[in-house]
Amino acid sequence: MSRLHPKLLLTVVLVIESVVSGWAVSGKLSRPVPPRPPVALLVDTETARDFRKLRAAADTPGQSDDWLALGQAFAVYGFFPEADRCLGRATQLDPQSANNLFWWGLVLNRLGQTTRSTAQLSPVAGLDTKRRDDCRYISARNHLRGDRPDSVADTKSAEAELRQIGPNHLAGQYLLSYLLVHSDRSAEAMPILDRLIADHADVHRLYQLRARAAEHLGEFNKAHRDRELAERMPETIATDAVADRLGDRSHEFGLDNRIFRAGRLASPRNLDAVVKELTEILGIAYRPRVARLLASIELRRGRAASAVKLIETLIRRDGATAETLIELGLARQAAGEDPADVFSTFQRALRYRLDPKICRLMARLITKNGKPGEIERLEALCKHAEGLQAFRENRLEQAVPLFKQATAVDHQEQADSFFFLGECHRHQGRRQPAIDAYRRCLELRPHHGRAADAVDRLGQG
Amino acid sequence: MVPLATWIVLPRLPASGSLPQTPHNPGSIYPPSEIPFRRQSPGPSIEIPPRISHVQIVDLDGDSKPEILACDALAHRLVSYRRGNGGKWSEHPIQARMAAPSHATVVDIEGDGDLDILVAILGNAFPDDSHVGRILLLERNGDRYDRHVLLDGTRRIADIQAGDLDGDGDLDLAVAEFGYARGRVLWLENIGQRRFRDHQLLHAPGTINVPLADLDGDGDLDIAANVSQDDEEIWAFENQGEGRFRKRLLHKWLNFDIGGSGMITSDLDNDGDVDLLVTVGDNLEYAYTYPQPYHGCFWFENTGDWSFAVHRISSLGGAHAASVADLDGDGDNDVVLVSMFNAWYRDGTASLVWLENDGHQQFTHQQIASSPTHLVTVATGDINGDRQPDIVAGGWHVIPPFRRLGGVTTWINGNRK
Numbered sequence: 001m002s003r004l005h006p007k008l009l010l011t012v013v014l015v016i017e018s019v020v021s022g023w024a025v026s027g028k029l030s031r032p033v034p035p036r037p038p039v040a041l042l043v044d045t046e047t048a049r050d051f052r053k054l055r056a057a058a059d060t061p062g063q064s065d066d067w068l069a070l071g072q073a074f075a076v077y078g079f080f081p082e083a084d085r086c087l088g089r090a091t092q093l094d095p096q097s098a099n100n101l102f103w104w105g106l107v108l109n110r111l112g113q114t115t116r117s118t119a120q121l122s123p124v125a126g127l128d129t130k131r132r133d134d135c136r137y138i139s140a141r142n143h144l145r146g147d148r149p150d151s152v153a154d155t156k157s158a159e160a161e162l163r164q165i166g167p168n169h170l171a172g173q174y175l176l177s178y179l180l181v182h183s184d185r186s187a188e189a190m191p192i193l194d195r196l197i198a199d200h201a202d203v204h205r206l207y208q209l210r211a212r213a214a215e216h217l218g219e220f221n222k223a224h225r226d227r228e229l230a231e232r233m234p235e236t237i238a239t240d241a242v243a244d245r246l247g248d249r250s251h252e253f254g255l256d257n258r259i260f261r262a263g264r265l266a267s268p269r270n271l272d273a274v275v276k277e278l279t280e281i282l283g284i285a286y287r288p289r290v291a292r293l294l295a296s297i298e299l300r301r302g303r304a305a306s307a308v309k310l311i312e313t314l315i316r317r318d319g320a321t322a323e324t325l326i327e328l329g330l331a332r333q334a335a336g337e338d339p340a341d342v343f344s345t346f347q348r349a350l351r352y353r354l355d356p357k358i359c360r361l362m363a364r365l366i367t368k369n370g371k372p373g374e375i376e377r378l379e380a381l382c383k384h385a386e387g388l389q390a391f392r393e394n395r396l397e398q399a400v401p402l403f404k405q406a407t408a409v410d411h412q413e414q415a416d417s418f419f420f421l422g423e424c425h426r427h428q429g430r431r432q433p434a435i436d437a438y439r440r441c442l443e444l445r446p447h448h449g450r451a452a453d454a455v456d457r458l459g460q461g
Numbered sequence: 462m463v464p465l466a467t468w469i470v471l472p473r474l475p476a477s478g479s480l481p482q483t484p485h486n487p488g489s490i491y492p493p494s495e496i497p498f499r500r501q502s503p504g505p506s507i508e509i510p511p512r513i514s515h516v517q518i519v520d521l522d523g524d525s526k527p528e529i530l531a532c533d534a535l536a537h538r539l540v541s542y543r544r545g546n547g548g549k550w551s552e553h554p555i556q557a558r559m560a561a562p563s564h565a566t567v568v569d570i571e572g573d574g575d576l577d578i579l580v581a582i583l584g585n586a587f588p589d590d591s592h593v594g595r596i597l598l599l600e601r602n603g604d605r606y607d608r609h610v611l612l613d614g615t616r617r618i619a620d621i622q623a624g625d626l627d628g629d630g631d632l633d634l635a636v637a638e639f640g641y642a643r644g645r646v647l648w649l650e651n652i653g654q655r656r657f658r659d660h661q662l663l664h665a666p667g668t669i670n671v672p673l674a675d676l677d678g679d680g681d682l683d684i685a686a687n688v689s690q691d692d693e694e695i696w697a698f699e700n701q702g703e704g705r706f707r708k709r710l711l712h713k714w715l716n717f718d719i720g721g722s723g724m725i726t727s728d729l730d731n732d733g734d735v736d737l738l739v740t741v742g743d744n745l746e747y748a749y750t751y752p753q754p755y756h757g758c759f760w761f762e763n764t765g766d767w768s769f770a771v772h773r774i775s776s777l778g779g780a781h782a783a784s785v786a787d788l789d790g791d792g793d794n795d796v797v798l799v800s801m802f803n804a805w806y807r808d809g810t811a812s813l814v815w816l817e818n819d820g821h822q823q824f825t826h827q828q829i830a831s832s833p834t835h836l837v838t839v840a841t842g843d844i845n846g847d848r849q850p851d852i853v854a855g856g857w858h859v860i861p862p863f864r865r866l867g868g869v870t871t872w873i874n875g876n877r878k
Contacts (some may be wrong), residue, residue, distance in 0.1 A: 037806065043861075076748075183715070319512065319561070353585075448659075
């Protein structure tokens with residue numbers, strides 16, 4: 001018996017080793033493989049390297065957080081089917097994680113799988129109270145995005161979600177009002193909109209929607225007033241919550257992360273290092289915002305010729321905008337280029353956007369090289385542009401003197417200066433000065449439709 | 462021995478399990494077109510992702526050979542392409558230094574027998590609520606075009622159409638002021654000497670197209686408008702004569718993610734009235750896009766008395782523009798669609814399809830191309846003089862992936878019927 005014992009022991013050990021090894025081998029063989037889309041062909045090398053790292057982490061052996069990280073990376077770069085599968089795996093490993101469920105719900109929303117998206121988001125409301133209203137808001141949009149457009153059931157489900165959202169969730173409250181207005185229930189929307197406007201007086205979309213509601217209810221004067229107010233309210237509502245959620249993570253991965261770190265690195269003491277880093281980034285993949293940042297740093301370092309070259313390339317690759325043309329003009333000026341060329345660059349910018357900054361830059365140039373009449377015209381145009389800015393921010397008291405100065409001089413927008421002066425007077429209740437200003441506008445531009453309408457309206461009043 | 466072997470072998474073993482299979486939308490892919498099409502790129506080779514906002518086939522110079530007219534919102538210019546006898550294309554810039562042109566309308570606005578061009582100027586190709594838009598008239602004078610500003614101080618202008626809207630014999634304009642957060646639909650009354658008085662028809666941001674047609678069959682031109690920003694709606698403005706219009710809401714979607722992207726008029730069913738074709742599939746609010754199940758194309762069948770029956774005729778992901786032509790020569794109207802936002806990370810997803818009409822407005826999709834991607838504008842017409850409708854489309858590449866690029870691309874119809 002005692003001689004048999006070692007053999008038995010050896011057999012037992014071998015069996016145990018075989019079972020454990022078999023279990024390990026079968027576990028390895030059956031472990032899910034992270035998806036492998038052709039990332040390297042589609043993103044830059046830096047980002048592709050990050051994807052490889054995240055994939056390796058999920059592959060060996062892959063905890064819930066690893067799968068979540070890979071899923072998030074796929075999502076922010078638009079590989080939604082792959083993100084769906086990774087986040088599904090993360091949720092399988094940790095079904096109680098609000099983060100897993102929330103991200104899975106977002107990705108399914110972007111895939112257009114709205115029923116599955118809502119199913120993932122529903123439990124998050126119970127797991128994470130901070131995300132409760134966001135989840136209900138996205139779920140409501142899911143209901144509205146169903147395959148059965150405008151079905152009563154979908155609308156009711158959306159409304160039910162929105163009714164549970166707290167009163168301070170502006171996007172949710174706006175969507176509830178929107179749904180009511182567009183379901184011919186404007187009377188129900190009105191008190192919600194009144195409350196929202198009382199709390200957020202500078203949000204133009206609220207006035208636009210209330211105008212629509214008032215129109216439905218036959219309150220045309222109120223609708224007209226709200227539309228005019230909407231013209232002078234600067235703020236909007238971020239209703240693209242899904243886009244925002246995905247977009248705000250992109251700096252955590254790949255080249256965007258390197259750009260983010262370079263931006264944080266920037267300080268007057270280490271501009272050389274930042275320039276080197278940004279130049280390397282541009283070599284990996286052309287990003288317009290990096291080119292602009294690099295050009296601005298080059299300008300600060302006194303390397304104006306390099307800045308000119310960078311902005312010219314930017315304009316060729318990404319198209320000109322008023323902003324890039326201003327930057328080009330400033331760089332050319334710093335590089336000592338012909339003032340006529342610099343002026344013409346600013347002039348081109350002015351054609352893109354009537355901006356006080358451009359007018360001031362041009363006026364400064366003309367002061368050195370131009371004729372007095374031109375300076376006066378540019379200064380008047382500058383006042384007009386500043387007046388418009390003040391008007392659109394509902395700063396009427398500040399806009400009036402600016403338009404008055406602008407109307408005193410013959411310039412390309414003089415008719416509009418009179419029109420907006422009239423608008424300011426009208427909104428401030430000064431009827432006769434308003435009519436006078438509109439009439440002066442019509443003398444200069446008889447086909448100015450809005451001025452003619454305003455005179456008609458005030459005449460009737 | 463066994464643990465040692467396991468220890469050595471285990472890291473080398475590949476994981477070969479699979480993730481749970483979930484239903485997913487792989488993007489729109491269709492069977493290949495039974496009609497052969499030969500692709501050509503009229504412009505120079507592509508080095509930078511192009512942004513062509515509008516294309517059309519039109520005989521600009523009256524020589525009976527149509528040209529392609531394209532708005533280039535990257536180079537800020539209007540350009541035409543002429544096809545020579547050997548089928549070789551040449552490029553002819555018409556006018557530069559216009560800030561992001563979005564649409565060109567060719568019309569004899571002066572009534573002097575030659576074709577002028579009205580250009581809708583966005584001012585900025587990207588979201589911008591400021592007053593950067595304008596309407597340009599390029600007046601044809603012999604071989605040159607003289608430039609006039611017809612309207613400025615507006616938000617971004619997306620479309621202009623010309624027609625006699627007040628019945629006084631001259632051409633007035635319908636205008637889509639797209640804007641961004643705010644916008645309008647206008648009509649501009651021609652008061653002579655290139656002066657137009659503006660009248661507001663609707664306050665709403667996001668109007669893309671304002672086609673003119675006699676929608677109610679009473680002999681005058683009405684205005685249709687597709688609004689696509691805060692609201693997703695189709696409007697009509699019924700012409701009541703003498704410059705008066707009655708506003709009519711033809712359709713609204715409560716899904717404000719639906720992404721209205723284009724609208725044209727056409728008598729699709731050949732029953733003598735004017736129908737509307739509406740594409741939905743815009744996804745520009747997202748940094749990375751994906752085709753949605755509700756994208757596609759709707760046929761608004763005119764059933765008279767301002768009623769329209771709405772039929773979904775396509776679910777092409779990211780559908781962005783439509784054109785109507787009898788591509789297969791069987792006597793009915795087929796539909797050509799382009800996609801801006803299909804699942805471009807996958808090879809083979811459709812960017813250009815045609816919908817074969819069986820004569821009863823039942824359509825079968827046939828895929829013409831998967832490259833170039835990101836097509837936003839399409840037109841049909843006889844490019845090569847063989848009396849068969851060909852196709853031209855324009856690419857707008859601002860969202861990745863930046864491969865399968867194309868600016869202006871033509872597909873010559875090889876149908877032998």
